[in-house]
Amino acid sequence: MEQFSATSYAILGQLALRSWSAYDLIQEMKRNFHYFWPRAESGLYAELKRLKKLDCVHTTKRKTGKRQSTVYAISPKGKTVLETWLGTEPAEFKLEFEGLLRVFLSRFGAPETLKKTLLKVEEDAGVLSVLATNIAREYLTGTAPFQEEIEVRTFVFDFLVHYADLYKEWVVRTREELQLREGRSADERKKMALELMRKNIAKLNLPV
Amino acid sequence: MEQFSATSYAILGQLALRSWSAYDLIQEMKRNFHYFWPRAESGLYAELKRLKKLDCVHTTKRKTGKRQSTVYAISPKGKTVLETWLGTEPAEFKLEFEGLLRVFLSRFGAPETLKKTLLKVEEDAGVLSVLATNIAREYLTGTAPFQEEIEVRTFVFDFLVHYADLYKEWVVRTREELQLREGRSADERKKMALELMRKNIAKLNLPV
DNA sequence: GGACACATGTAACGGGTTACATGATTTC
DNA sequence: GAAATCATGTAACCCGTTACATGTGTCC
Numbered sequence: 001m002e003q004f005s006a007t008s009y010a011i012l013g014q015l016a017l018r019s020w021s022a023y024d025l026i027q028e029m030k031r032n033f034h035y036f037w038p039r040a041e042s043g044l045y046a047e048l049k050r051l052k053k054l055d056c057v058h059t060t061k062r063k064t065g066k067r068q069s070t071v072y073a074i075s076p077k078g079k080t081v082l083e084t085w086l087g088t089e090p091a092e093f094k095l096e097f098e099g100l101l102r103v104f105l106s107r108f109g110a111p112e113t114l115k116k117t118l119l120k121v122e123e124d125a126g127v128l129s130v131l132a133t134n135i136a137r138e139y140l141t142g143t144a145p146f147q148e149e150i151e152v153r154t155f156v157f158d159f160l161v162h163y164a165d166l167y168k169e170w171v172v173r174t175r176e177e178l179q180l181r182e183g184r185s186a187d188e189r190k191k192m193a194l195e196l197m198r199k200n201i202a203k204l205n206l207p208v
Numbered sequence: 209m210e211q212f213s214a215t216s217y218a219i220l221g222q223l224a225l226r227s228w229s230a231y232d233l234i235q236e237m238k239r240n241f242h243y244f245w246p247r248a249e250s251g252l253y254a255e256l257k258r259l260k261k262l263d264c265v266h267t268t269k270r271k272t273g274k275r276q277s278t279v280y281a282i283s284p285k286g287k288t289v290l291e292t293w294l295g296t297e298p299a300e301f302k303l304e305f306e307g308l309l310r311v312f313l314s315r316f317g318a319p320e321t322l323k324k325t326l327l328k329v330e331e332d333a334g335v336l337s338v339l340a341t342n343i344a345r346e347y348l349t350g351t352a353p354f355q356e357e358i359e360v361r362t363f364v365f366d367f368l369v370h371y372a373d374l375y376k377e378w379v380v381r382t383r384e385e386l387q388l389r390e391g392r393s394a395d396e397r398k399k400m401a402l403e404l405m406r407k408n409i410a411k412l413n414l415p416v
Numbered sequence: 417g418g419a420c421a422c423a424t425g426t427a428a429c430g431g432g433t434t435a436c437a438t439g440a441t442t443t444c
Numbered sequence: 445g446a447a448a449t450c451a452t453g454t455a456a457c458c459c460g461t462t463a464c465a466t467g468t469g470t471c472c
Contacts, residue, residue, distance in 0.1 A: 005459070006306050013313035023423050032312065036305040040461055045425060067468050069423065079316070086317025090328045091306040093375065097244040098214050098299040103363050104240065105221035108287070109294025114360070120298045129412045136409050140402065151389075152322070154401040154408075155311050155382050159374075161408040166367075166374050167301065174363050181359075193362040194348065200362075200369040201344050204337045213431065231451050248433055253453060275440055277451065 003054060004081065006091070007039055007047055012082040015057060015074035017146060022048055022070050028145070031135065035128060035160055048072060056081055114178070118171045125167035132160045211262060212289065214299070215247055215255055220290040223265060223282035225354060230256055230278055236353070239343065243336060243368055256280060264289055322386070326379050333375035340368045 010033055014025055026044045033039070051057045056078035060071045074082075099117045106113040136157055138144035146153075177196060181189045218241055222233055234252045241247070259265045264286035268279045282290075307325045314321040344365055346352035354361075385404060389397045 006309060007459085009313070010309055013309070013316060016313070016316045021423080022425095026423095033309070036303050036308045038302060038304075042425070042462085043460055045423095046460095049425090064469090067423075082313070083317050086310060086313065086321045090310055090325050092332045093307060093329070094246060094304045095244050095371070096246075096302040097367075099301060100244045100364055100367060101214060101218055101221070101241070102294060102298055103360055105217070105224070105290070105294065106360055107357075108221060108224045109291050113294045117298050121301070124300045133409055133412055136405050139405055140409070148398075149315075150401045150405070151397055152311055152314055154404045155378075155385070156308055157405055158381060158408050159305075159308060159378050161411055162374055162378060163303070165411065166370055170363075170367050170370060173366060177363070189359055190356075193358045196362045197344050197347055197358070197365055200366050201341055201348070203369055203373065204341055215431085229451080230453095234451095250434085250453070251432055253451095254432095257453090272441090275451075 004085070005047075006037070007043070008051060008056075009082055009085050010037055010039075011044065011047055011051060012056060012074060012078050015072060016079065016082060017149070019071050019073040021062065022072060025072060035131070035163070036156075051078070118174060121167050122171045125164045125171070128160065128164040129168075132157060132164060212293070213255075214245070215251070216259060216264075217290055217293050218245055218247075219252065219255055219259060220264060220282060220286050223280060224287065224290060225357070227279050227281040229270065230280060233280060243339075243371070244364075259286070326382060329375050330379045333372045333379070336368065336372040337376075340365060340372060 010029065011025070014020065014029055014032075020028065022045060025048075026041050029039075029044065030041070048057065052059060052072075054077075056075055057072050058075050060073070062069050062071050099121045102109075102117045103114060106117070135144070139147065139150055139153070139157075144150070177192070181192055184192070218237065219233070222228065222237055222240075228236065230253060233256075234249050237247075237252065238249070256265065260267060260280075262285075264283055265280050266283050268281070270277050270279050307329045310317075310325045311322060314325070343352070347355065347358055347361070347365075352358070385400070389400055392400070
């Protein structure tokens with residue numbers, strides 16, 4: 001019944017910008033969407049073919065020497081499909097953060113469990129920051145492939161920067177708290193934990 | 209080959225705390241994990257059965273009047289499996305944020321697309337805040353089911369609070385920027401977008 | 417001449433979801 | 445007496461992943 005997934009629309013959106021060879025399209029999608037809509041390349045190739053069957057895109061063959069590639073373009077139907085979707089209710093954001101699961105369960109593992117998890121989170125957030133900066137630099141120097149799209153892309157970038165920061169700062173705060181707790185009694189540690197919780201509730205300005 | 213998913217470990221972790229009836233266990237998991245490890249209830253029932261086949265849990269029958277329920281407890285093997293996993297490398301955090309996809313593609317939809325997306329994100333973040341606060345309140349009043357677990361759970365809670373805040377603040381910043389841009393020329397708007405990007409790069413303290 | 421990126425897939429599998437079924441118990 | 449929630453699942457399906465295959469062009 002439901003013919004399209006958000007991934008279909010992501011593809012149609014890239015094609016609405018311009019035509020691409022499958023390969024180029026997919027590389028660009030990885031660049032743009034990896035951190036908030038990650039998908040395996042093989043699946044994107046398959047989805048392109050499906051979109052063709054559904055008449056949302058059409059293809060032409062291109063040759064560079066002996067090498068052949070398929071160039072995809074959006075069809076009028078594809079444009080309508082995309083536009084219609086953009087009028088529907090957005091899905092809720094959905095996070096899978098295995099690290100938090102590990103923190104939650106850390107006391108059932110070896111004593112270093114928590115610290116090792118923090119280290120990994122820190123690394124991953126660092127990679128995201130670097131990637132985001134690389135893309136931003138292209139816009140700042142005017143070499144980005146879609147300079148004219150900058151108006152909305154800044155919003156996406158802005159989110160990503162703060163998103164990376166969320167993890168980094170969480171690691172910092174957690175490490176600080178762990179250090180403060182060192183050498184304290186279980187009772188003191190619990191009081192400190194409660195205090196942290198109290199501070200956090202205050203941050204959300206909701207009735208307590 | 210790979211016998212367990214992170215979901216298996218999430219279940220084992222809850223069972224490491226104490227024994228539960230399937231229903232209670234799953235309700236508690238929803239409460240604890242919904243925002244960073246969301247899973248459908250039916251799948252959790254199935255996984256429990258699988259864990260039993262693999263001897264990671266064992267069950268006893270309990271009767272309340274005519275109603276029967278199955279009580280699950282972790283086995284020695286289950287404990288080992290959990291502990292071993294906690295020693296492995298954590299997986300990267302993974303976000304699916306359809307709203308950002310919509311922002312990215314908003315110019316292919318109706319003019320209200322962006323604003324409607326912001327509204328939905330704001331709502332969802334609000335729900336998360338309320339939920340987080342409800343749980344926190346239980347710890348502060350000492351009525352939480354696992355008061356003694358508070359030491360690590362504050363870290364999880366701390367993340368969730370800042371996570372909700374991430375979305376809320378992003379919505380605020382984006383709306384402000386949109387308002388500032390109103391009535392400006394395309395050229396001015398682009399300059400403003402670049403300026404926002406520059407500010408964000410500065411936030412990440414990386415070499416530009 | 418070898419490594420690596422280009423360019424495009426296919427096959428098998430699997431984790432997870434939706435939708436539904438069923439009967440007991442509590443609450444209004 | 446109806447409605448909600450307790451308490452358990454099952455069946456069908458699907459979106460997506462991993463792992464692999466295959467050949468071309470380019471760079472050193």
